[in-house]
Amino acid sequence: RRNSTGSLAGGAAKDNAGVPGRVRVAVRLRPRNAEELVEDADFADCVELQPELKRLKLRKNNWDSDTYEFDEVLTEFASQKRVYEVVAKPVVESVLDGYNGTIMAYGQTGTGKTYTLGRLGEEDTAARGIMVRAMEDILADVSLETDSVSVSYLQLYMETIQDLLDPANDNIPIVEDPKTGDVSVPGATLVEIRDQHSFVELLRLGEAHRFAANTKLNTESSRSHAILMVHVKRSVKARDSAFSSENGNSPHMKTLKPSLVRKGKLVVVDLAGSERIDKSGQTSFLVLNKLEVYWDSVWARFAPCLGGGGCGGWGLVKLYKEDKDREEKKKERSLCCSGLRCIQGSEGHTLEEAKSINLSLSALGKCINALAENSAHVPVRDSKLTRLLKDSFGGTARTSLVITIGPSPRHRGETASTIMFGQRAMKVENMLKLKEEFDYKSLARRLDIQLDKLIAEHER
Ligand code: ADP
Ligand code: MG
Numbered sequence: 001r002r003n004s005t006g007s008l009a010g011g012a013a014k015d016n017a018g019v020p021g022r023v024r025v026a027v028r029l030r031p032r033n034a035e036e037l038v039e040d041a042d043f044a045d046c047v048e049l050q051p052e053l054k055r056l057k058l059r060k061n062n063w064d065s066d067t068y069e070f071d072e073v074l075t076e077f078a079s080q081k082r083v084y085e086v087v088a089k090p091v092v093e094s095v096l097d098g099y100n101g102t103i104m105a106y107g108q109t110g111t112g113k114t115y116t117l118g119r120l121g122e123e124d125t126a127a128r129g130i131m132v133r134a135m136e137d138i139l140a141d142v143s144l145e146t147d148s149v150s151v152s153y154l155q156l157y158m159e160t161i162q163d164l165l166d167p168a169n170d171n172i173p174i175v176e177d178p179k180t181g182d183v184s185v186p187g188a189t190l191v192e193i194r195d196q197h198s199f200v201e202l203l204r205l206g207e208a209h210r211f212a213a214n215t216k217l218n219t220e221s222s223r224s225h226a227i228l229m230v231h232v233k234r235s236v237k238a239r240d241s242a243f244s245s246e247n248g249n250s251p252h253m254k255t256l257k258p259s260l261v262r263k264g265k266l267v268v269v270d271l272a273g274s275e276r277i278d279k280s281g282q283t284s285f286l287v288l289n290k291l292e293v294y295w296d297s298v299w300a301r302f303a304p305c306l307g308g309g310g311c312g313g314w315g316l317v318k319l320y321k322e323d324k325d326r327e328e329k330k331k332e333r334s335l336c337c338s339g340l341r342c343i344q345g346s347e348g349h350t351l352e353e354a355k356s357i358n359l360s361l362s363a364l365g366k367c368i369n370a371l372a373e374n375s376a377h378v379p380v381r382d383s384k385l386t387r388l389l390k391d392s393f394g395g396t397a398r399t400s401l402v403i404t405i406g407p408s409p410r411h412r413g414e415t416a417s418t419i420m421f422g423q424r425a426m427k428v429e430n431m432l433k434l435k436e437e438f439d440y441k442s443l444a445r446r447l448d449i450q451l452d453k454l455i456a457e458h459e460r
Helices: 011-014 035-038 080-095 113-118 130-141 195-217 247-248 251-256 328-345 349-356 359-372 383-389 409-425 438-447 451-459
Strands: 019-022 025-028 048-049 055-058 064-070 072-074 101-107 149-157 161-162 225-236 260-270 285-288 291-294 300-301 319-321 398-403 428-433 434-436
Touching: 019 113, 025 080, 035 260, 035 409, 055 260, 055 409, 064 409, 072 080, 080 101, 080 113, 080 225, 080 260, 080 398, 080 409, 101 113, 113 398, 130 149, 130 260, 149 195, 149 383, 161 260, 225 285, 225 428, 247 451, 319 409, 359 383, 359 409, 398 409, 398 428
Parallel strands: 025 072, 025 398, 101 260, 101 398
Antiparallel strands: 019 428, 048 055, 055 064, 149 161, 149 225, 225 260, 260 434, 285 291, 300 319
């Protein structure tokens, strides 16, 4: 007698058939950074934004460009507040109403995913990102006497889920409810949130653990996905309920009267960098200490660490930029390139590792393609990320995606592929469903009877 949302059938099924809700996609352009201001000074940005028309033009050359439409187009001048309002707020409001919601950032490393989602903004409150603002809105709306808000924070790296709130918990399984098909990670630390301050502390702790875990594994956080889950459980007054009064009038209801709860879940995903990684695990550029170093366009020199601690890992080589004259730089570049090849050959992170490092991200791309094309088979089971996001794409959640791009003409290729990802995601239809159910658990506790007995009695 239960439908797929875990609610009782009958009135609920009639009133909770679902509301169509397409995945919404916004594009956000990062302002030029200091290097781009200097190095690309003579070049136009690779994109031109027309926010009123919700259009983006990607330059092909000086004369020609391709035009794309998005749900929102956010220029380099868009404030964090505005980004929150267009990308996140409708999703947060849905979660408060008892729906699942997803907010996700996709884009090349260094284009502003973490800035958009994860900025704590303590030094500058105007810079607060989506996670912080979402919790502010949630805490302002719930009543902590009757409702509860709890959080878990995870990292997914090479198909392993790590608990960012408890580093010892470093291989958490995904559990699938055999009846409803809902996925969850019950092994993750769940912390109840009562005030904004403790939430920000929790995010900070998670970030510190993420940094430590990545240092230990000699990886980059740009290679892993960070996933914040916020569970909002609210009690519902009978008259506000989506259930019809039939159930309420049954004699069993009168004796047992479990209260109704709505369980909205907000998932915020800061995805791994979308840049392509070749077979050796090499990206076309390195990111180190927030300094981006490009193979063929920036002159760089090895730190004296060949074979030492700073080398190896995913093509992560200690490089530092030198401001010398061109000839000197040229010499250094050839040293740099031959050195890197040598490291690739000898250090040899396995091909398997290179493949699985972005397995989840390519699986997500495949699922979105399949959904966009209404294909019969959506390969959800191919990766942990797609399993975790099962409800977010083609499921019952309200989903908002922000794709982040940089202005540099040197990354035109990566920018184009990010745009195409966003365009396909816009075709994905979800069917929003209210997550309302009877709170048998607390009633069973209160009456001190067994849960399954209570459910059997109530559903008779
Ligand atoms: P990602 O998470 O996609 O790798 P980050 O969020 O770390 O990228 O951003 C890279 C750099 O660009 C950071 O120094 C960040 O502060 C800066 N940045 C990103 N987006 C913006 C923006 N909209 N305005 C100002 N600075 C930004
Ligand atoms: Mg980041």
